[in-house]
Amino acid sequence: MRKPIGTKARTGESCPESGVWKALSTPSTTAPIAKDNRMPPYDGKAVTWELIRYA
Template structure:
């Protein structure tokens, strides 16, 4: 099974397609380790877009 490419984006509430370090797009931002099949969380109580920046 191939990895999804770095730079892949998903929204809060969607399932994570790849374990790794994900970063919130925009400002303020944060990074978080998120495992495959987990649901992307909100950040600062807002729906955000998460971008894969590093594989686990």
């Protein structure tokens, strides 16, 4: 079963769902991340990522 849109994950955690993720930071960015990959840092910092679209 898919994780819902809006699911959050932190840098370093295992990605819970393949899709497009948005960094909840300023500035922000989006990135396609595959399930089970490690959530990346953004702008040199640990951030919280939010799932905005399924892959």
